[in-house]
Amino acid sequence: xxxxxxxxxxxxxxxxxxxxxxxxxxxxxxxxxxxxxxxxxxxxxxxxxxxxxxxxxxxxxxxxxxxxxxxxxxxxxxxxxxxxxxxxxxxxxxxxxxxxxxxxxxxxxxxxxxxxxxxxxxxxxxxxxxxxxxxxxxxxxxxxxxxxxxxxxxxxxxxxxxxxxxxxxxxxxxxxxxxxxxxxxxxxxxxxxxxxxxxxxxxxxxxxxxxxxxxxxxxxxxxxxxxxxxxxxxxxxxxxxxxxxxxxxxxxxxxxxxxxxxxxxxxxxxxxxxxxxxxxxxxxxxxxxxxxxxxxxxxxxxxxxxxxxxxxxxxxxxxxxxxxxxxxx
Amino acid sequence: xxxxxxxxxxxxxxxxxxxxxxxxxxxxxxxxxxxxxxxxxxxxxxxxxxxxxxxxxxxxxxxxxxxxxxxxxxxxxxxxxxxxxxxxxxxxxxxxxxxxxxxxxxxxxxxxxxxxxxxxxxxxxxxxxxxxxxxxxxxxxxxxxxxxxxxxxxxxxxxxxxxxxxxxxxxxxxxxxxxxxxxxxxxxxxxxxxxxxxxxxxxxxxxxxxxxxxxxxxxxxxxxxxxxxxxxxxxxxxxxxxxxxxxxxxxxxxxxxxxxxxxxxxxxxxxxxxxxxxxxxxxxxxxxxxxxxxxxxxxxxxxxxxxxxxxxxxxxxxxxxxxxxxxxxxxxxxxxxxxxxxxxxxx
Numbered sequence: 323x324x325x326x327x328x329x330x331x332x333x334x335x336x337x338x339x340x341x342x343x344x345x346x347x348x349x350x351x352x353x354x355x356x357x358x359x360x361x362x363x364x365x366x367x368x369x370x371x372x373x374x375x376x377x378x379x380x381x382x383x384x385x386x387x388x389x390x391x392x393x394x395x396x397x398x399x400x401x402x403x404x405x406x407x408x409x410x411x412x413x414x415x416x417x418x419x420x421x422x423x424x425x426x427x428x429x430x431x432x433x434x435x436x437x438x439x440x441x442x443x444x445x446x447x448x449x450x451x452x453x454x455x456x457x458x459x460x461x462x463x464x465x466x467x468x469x470x471x472x473x474x475x476x477x478x479x480x481x482x483x484x485x486x487x488x489x490x491x492x493x494x495x496x497x498x499x500x501x502x503x504x505x506x507x508x509x510x511x512x513x514x515x516x517x518x519x520x521x522x523x524x525x526x527x528x529x530x531x532x533x534x535x536x537x538x539x540x541x542x543x544x545x546x547x548x549x550x551x552x553x554x555x556x557x558x559x560x561x562x563x564x565x566x567x568x569x570x571x572x573x574x575x576x577x578x579x580x581x582x583x584x585x586x587x588x589x590x591x592x593x594x595x596x597x598x599x600x601x602x603x604x605x606x607x608x609x610x611x612x613x614x615x616x617x618x619x620x621x622x623x624x625x626x627x628x629x630x631x632x633x634x635x636x637x638x639x640x641x642x643x644x645x646x647x648x649x650x651x
Numbered sequence: 652x653x654x655x656x657x658x659x660x661x662x663x664x665x666x667x668x669x670x671x672x673x674x675x676x677x678x679x680x681x682x683x684x685x686x687x688x689x690x691x692x693x694x695x696x697x698x699x700x701x702x703x704x705x706x707x708x709x710x711x712x713x714x715x716x717x718x719x720x721x722x723x724x725x726x727x728x729x730x731x732x733x734x735x736x737x738x739x740x741x742x743x744x745x746x747x748x749x750x751x752x753x754x755x756x757x758x759x760x761x762x763x764x765x766x767x768x769x770x771x772x773x774x775x776x777x778x779x780x781x782x783x784x785x786x787x788x789x790x791x792x793x794x795x796x797x798x799x800x801x802x803x804x805x806x807x808x809x810x811x812x813x814x815x816x817x818x819x820x821x822x823x824x825x826x827x828x829x830x831x832x833x834x835x836x837x838x839x840x841x842x843x844x845x846x847x848x849x850x851x852x853x854x855x856x857x858x859x860x861x862x863x864x865x866x867x868x869x870x871x872x873x874x875x876x877x878x879x880x881x882x883x884x885x886x887x888x889x890x891x892x893x894x895x896x897x898x899x900x901x902x903x904x905x906x907x908x909x910x911x912x913x914x915x916x917x918x919x920x921x922x923x924x925x926x927x928x929x930x931x932x933x934x935x936x937x938x939x940x941x942x943x944x945x946x947x948x949x950x951x952x953x954x955x956x957x958x959x960x961x962x963x964x965x966x967x968x969x970x971x972x973x974x975x976x977x978x979x980x981x982x983x984x985x986x987x988x989x990x991x992x993x994x995x996x997x998x
Binding site: 347394399424466516 | 759766821
């Protein structure tokens with residue numbers, strides 16, 4: 323184990339996989355000479371050369387489409403999106419092509435392409451640069467959706483993404499890039515898809531989340547423990563597709579109360595899907611309706627005070643936990 | 652359509668023109684025509700569902716290019732894709748079975764007419780979103796070079812695909828990668844004059860389509876797409892060149908489709924019957940047959956026996972498709988992802 327930032331964990335995962343497998347390459351806007359907008363790819367062009375570290379034009383459909391073609395021929399391209407907001411430009415390539423070609427070919431090709439990049443609220447990036455996309459992509463069969471909350475998971479899940487046979491949307495939280503945590507040193511350390519983890523044990527309320535909101539939920543859980551004596555069990559989903567809710571069901575069976583936390587818009591969001599599944603599966607265990615903590619249903623404003631109002635914070639998680647505790651004996 | 656000055660014309664060397672291969676190409680083109688006629692019949696009978704886009708009239712564009720390829724080369728195209736599969740060597744009965752939605756189809760009955768796929772024969776798919784596959788093909792070409800092979804990729808698309816963003820992004824990246832010899836892709840514009848029902852004059856600000864490709868630093872040439880000698884002549888030269896240089900190339904084949912855009916395009920209000928009739932005088936099969944007759948002594952009897960062979964091949968394909976089983980229910984959930992497939996909703 324050594325302490326590493328979320329950013330370095332991502333970079334290390336890519337470089338270890340590039341060292342391990344010559345079929346792995348990376349492409350994106352300003353990832354080579356410029357060394358990446360978030361410096362995730364610093365040093366990579368020098369080490370691997372221009373054939374494996376490809377600076378592309380600003381052309382997201384082109385980047386993703388060519389990567390899908392490479393993947394169909396046996397390469398393992400990683401596409402870095404400067405931010406995931408730009409990936410919508412390539413929606414046709416992701417949703418109509420990457421996600422479908424295995425199926426309509428009757429299983430004749432693998433499509434091992436990883437599309438990764440930061441998403442979520444930053445600091446005053448306004449409406450086009452602050453969105454989250456997990457529920458959008460997780461709606462579609464044929465792709466995997468990953469949203470790590472820790473440096474160790476960022477590394478282990480990215481390695482699983484690169485080694486896999488399917489298209490992966492790898493959603494990084496820009497706000498977590500600087501976060502540090504213990505990361506295993508073993509180059510063969512991976513984290514499997516579809517295995518949620520208990521990030522904090524507790525007996526009173528289950529909180530289900532992922533990515534940055536998981537970290538925020540942990541802070542809220544500590545405050546609740548200290549200030550109110552309420553012990554929350556916090557579940558980190560890690561991947562949204564495949565989605566493993568078994569630990570959440572088991573936890574709710576113990577706590578009988580549940581709060582789901584996501585960063586952005588409530589309508590048709592990930593929290594709705596998770597809450598519905600919990601209600602369908604362990605309805606008889608629930609002592610209160612599943613609560614959702616989400617962002618406001620607005621485009622992201624520029625002004626800092628308004629921006630802070632648009633996203634959920636610890637106090638919203640704390641309020642939701644107290645709400646589901648309303649009839650606590 | 653009259654040949655323009657820029658279009659390559661075939662120079663005919665009788666020895667080369669009479670090589671047995673040309674009779675094989677004639678057989679292939681006649682087979683494709685009979686196959687397409689059968690698909691239209693079976694569509695009307697309700698045996699083929701969904702959308703059906705047939706290739707009749709354009710056969711020289713598929714056969715002239717694809718017969719110049721060798722094993723290992725790969726091909727991407729749009730949804731008017733039956734001819735490409737047949738020319739690459741897919742079994743007619745498995746292509747027909749795909750159209751019938753049967754388990755014996757090339758894509759196990761899960762793709763249909765628009766998504767034929769036969770990797771064993773180098774066919775990486777028919778695609779249903781206009782222009783979407785161009786980027787895939789450019790990336791595939793990069794992969795062939797990355798893997799240090801001399802294989803080439805061929806990417807067909809219609810004139811209608813040239814106005815969508817992915818066309819420009821694919822062309823630019825191919826042109827860019829071609830500078831480093833990393834993109835051996837042959838783009839084929841199947842310019843049949845219409846994007847569905849919108850003529851080139853009405854959909855493209857510049858009607859010289861090849862010129863638009865040259866803007867991306869890609870060499871181009873136009874060819875009479877009804878003359879398989881001309882198409883094949885260009886293809887032989889260009890494919891050889893691409894294997895060496897790793898650079899992209901684009902051929903604009905001026906052609907014409909005799910049938911409607913799709914099987915539902917019956918009225919065809921965008922063109923007159925006279926226009927279609929006029930183009931039928933330049934039937935690519937007729938042009939090849941006449942030339943083989945004039946120069947090589949191919950007789951009406953020879954042609955008749957090819958016709959009979961093709962008719963019986965297609966009849967056998969239809970019978971095979973008819974008699975094949977539909978996919979088993981389990982197929983619904985297969986091939987979505989390699990691992991972590993979906994939960995079942997309705998047991």
